[in-house]
Amino acid sequence: MRRLLTFLMLRKPKRKTLINTPGSLVSLSRQFILMSVLAPTGELLSFASPRQLLHALLYLLHPCSRKESSQRKGDPNSANFLRFSLLARVFEGPSLALRKRAASLPLPLRAYFAKSCDARGGITGDKRLCLTSVTLLIGLSFSGGTFADSTLGLPTLVVPADNPQTTEKITLGRLLFNDKRLSADGSISCASCHQTDKAFTDGLALAKGVAGQTGTRNTPSVINAAFYQTQFLDGREQGLEAQALGPMVNPVEHGLKDHQAIIDIVRKDPNYLSLMTRVFNIQPQELTTDHIGKAIASFERTLIAGDSPFDRYYFGMDQSAISESAARGSRVFRRKGNCAVCHEISINNALFTDNRFYNIGVGYKQLEPVIGEWLAATTHGEQPDYSAWSDAQRSELGRYAVTKMPADIGQFKTPTLRNVAFTAPYMHDGSIKTLEEVIEHYDKGGENSRFVDAKVFPLHLTKQEKADLLAFLQSLTSVRYTQPITARPAHE
Ligand code: HEC
Numbered sequence: 342m343r344r345l346l347t348f349l350m351l352r353k354p355k356r357k358t359l360i361n362t363p364g365s366l367v368s369l370s371r372q373f374i375l376m377s378v379l380a381p382t383g384e385l386l387s388f389a390s391p392r393q394l395l396h397a398l399l400y401l402l403h404p405c406s407r408k409e410s411s412q413r414k415g416d417p418n419s420a421n422f423l424r425f426s427l428l429a430r431v432f433e434g435p436s437l438a439l440r441k442r443a444a445s446l447p448l449p450l451r452a453y454f455a456k457s458c459d460a461r462g463g464i465t466g467d468k469r470l471c472l473t474s475v476t477l478l479i480g481l482s483f484s485g486g487t488f489a490d491s492t493l494g495l496p497t498l499v500v501p502a503d504n505p506q507t508t509e510k511i512t513l514g515r516l517l518f519n520d521k522r523l524s525a526d527g528s529i530s531c532a533s534c535h536q537t538d539k540a541f542t543d544g545l546a547l548a549k550g551v552a553g554q555t556g557t558r559n560t561p562s563v564i565n566a567a568f569y570q571t572q573f574l575d576g577r578e579q580g581l582e583a584q585a586l587g588p589m590v591n592p593v594e595h596g597l598k599d600h601q602a603i604i605d606i607v608r609k610d611p612n613y614l615s616l617m618t619r620v621f622n623i624q625p626q627e628l629t630t631d632h633i634g635k636a637i638a639s640f641e642r643t644l645i646a647g648d649s650p651f652d653r654y655y656f657g658m659d660q661s662a663i664s665e666s667a668a669r670g671s672r673v674f675r676r677k678g679n680c681a682v683c684h685e686i687s688i689n690n691a692l693f694t695d696n697r698f699y700n701i702g703v704g705y706k707q708l709e710p711v712i713g714e715w716l717a718a719t720t721h722g723e724q725p726d727y728s729a730w731s732d733a734q735r736s737e738l739g740r741y742a743v744t745k746m747p748a749d750i751g752q753f754k755t756p757t758l759r760n761v762a763f764t765a766p767y768m769h770d771g772s773i774k775t776l777e778e779v780i781e782h783y784d785k786g787g788e789n790s791r792f793v794d795a796k797v798f799p800l801h802l803t804k805q806e807k808a809d810l811l812a813f814l815q816s817l818t819s820v821r822y823t824q825p826i827t828a829r830p831a832h833e
């Protein structure tokens with residue numbers, strides 16, 4: 342269905358017709374009607390955001406466009422190009438060449454609309470309609486739609502119905518997240534590994550928990566974790582609420598004995614108790630770890646960040662937001678590099694993850710000595726026995742630990758790539774130190790192992806393509822993280 346839709350909408354009309362003659366409006370109207378007709382089927386909702394639809398509608402209603410199209414034939418600076426680039430976005434780019442020309446227009450959208458109505462003396466059409474569109478557009482930008490929106494490029498955050506966000510709960514969650522008392526020796530809080538000034542990672546290859554113990558995995562960022570469909574690199578937890586309790590009782594992380602130990606610590610603090618009872622409307626004795634998980638999850642749902650230069654370029658229609666190299670890199674990412682197959686970019690947002698699990702050929706060396714014999718044993722119907730394996734080897738099983746399917750060995754969740762310039766070292770085992778090396782890893786098609794996914798293969802990228810890809814990855818840093826933010830004290 343979606344393919345058919347895309348085909349119908351993207352059929353490339355003749356360029357001249359589309360831009361310069363009233364016929365173009367007819368064809369665009371037809372597309373718009375098609376979209377409206379399809380809206381009730383729900384297809385449209387996944388196809389275009391309300392904002393994009395409004396843009397399309399504005400274009401079609403805009404009286405200036407009709408006048409202007411006959412007055413300014415073929416002028417590449419014609420505002421029509423800008424409007425077209427908007428539409429190109431709505432219909433996902435029928436013509437790259439046109440978008441490129443639109444890119445030469447530095448005019449911000451708002452100014453453009455104001456100008457195209459006022460300054461072109463010749464326009465005597467329905468000024469009211471003109472004004473309406475200007476008002477709508479300005480309203481749109483102030484309503485946090487297009488400009489300076491810290492969530493630009495992100496989908497709507499889904500908050501579980503049984504854990505609505507409240508200011509007090511978020512404060513409570515932040516206190517818990519930063520509280521070292523919630524560990525066996527008082528030395529570790531969530532923030533010890535998910536550090537505010539390192540985009541909520543720790544800069545280490547492998548996480549370090551209580552008593553200086555080293556874990557088996559690299560600390561992922563918590564920024565935008567709220568958007569993942571599953572939590573942890575192998576997806577062993579569904580939601581943030583459940584995830585939050587895991588580290589506390591993990592012997593090499595917070596190292597607490599059990600859930601009761603968590604409750605005992607929280608109960609001892611009168612400040613926590615009064616917050617807990619207020620936030621959840623409970624008596625002190627009714628406090629459970631569920632409440633603690635909910636508060637931490639609510640705090641984590643505030644750690645979301647879009648609005649990277651790439652978002653401004655791709656979703657905000659600001660062609661000057663990224664360098665030409667990064668723009669080329671975004672094409673390598675989506676085409677020759679095959680990256681977007683897993684690190685998805687959707688039509689109106691980009692999480693850079695498809696929430697699936699793959700073996701991209703990292704860490705196989707650990708498994709190599711033991712896996713052959715083990716697989717042979719399991720195919721003979723014996724119980725899997727890892728008793729002789731090291732922790733590091735067990736960790737390499739990845740998604741298998743959850744599904745128990747041999748095909749899932751060494752699979753890990755596709756991570757988001759937002760703020761990736763700040764989250765080195767990379768991969769589940771922290772084995773790749775820089776983004777340049779990540780690119781080399783993919784270029785050679787991953788480590789040689791029989792488990793590597795077919796979507797990872799030698800890419801033969803040129804030096805320039807690699808440099809462009811790097812520039813693209815660096816353009817994914819949310820504007821608020823371009824400067825390392827300083828850690829906020831827990832009591833703030
Ligand atoms: C010792 C370091 C350490 C501590 C302390 C720690 N984490 Fe983590 N965190 C990790 C590591 C390592 C992973 C990945 C583990 C895995 O997937 O097996 C992780 C994964 C996560 C994830 C999943 C992210 C994703 O990409 O799926 C979230 C959310 C998270 N931690 C939140 C927390 C919270 C909340 C706390 C405190 C209760 C906490 N962490 C304490 C190291 C730590």
Ligand code: HEC
Nearest residue numbers: 678679680683699703753754755767768769779783794796
């Ligand atoms: C088959 C799916 C797939 C493809 C194709 C793919 N990736 Fe990945 N990517 C993953 C998975 C899964 C991981 C995590 C692997 C791990 O931890 O072992 C990952 C990890 C990464 C990381 C490290 C992120 C971090 O925080 O540790 C970067 C950077 C990255 N990929 C960039 C790219 C680029 C660039 C391309 C294209 C050249 C690409 N990926 C292609 C699935 C894929």
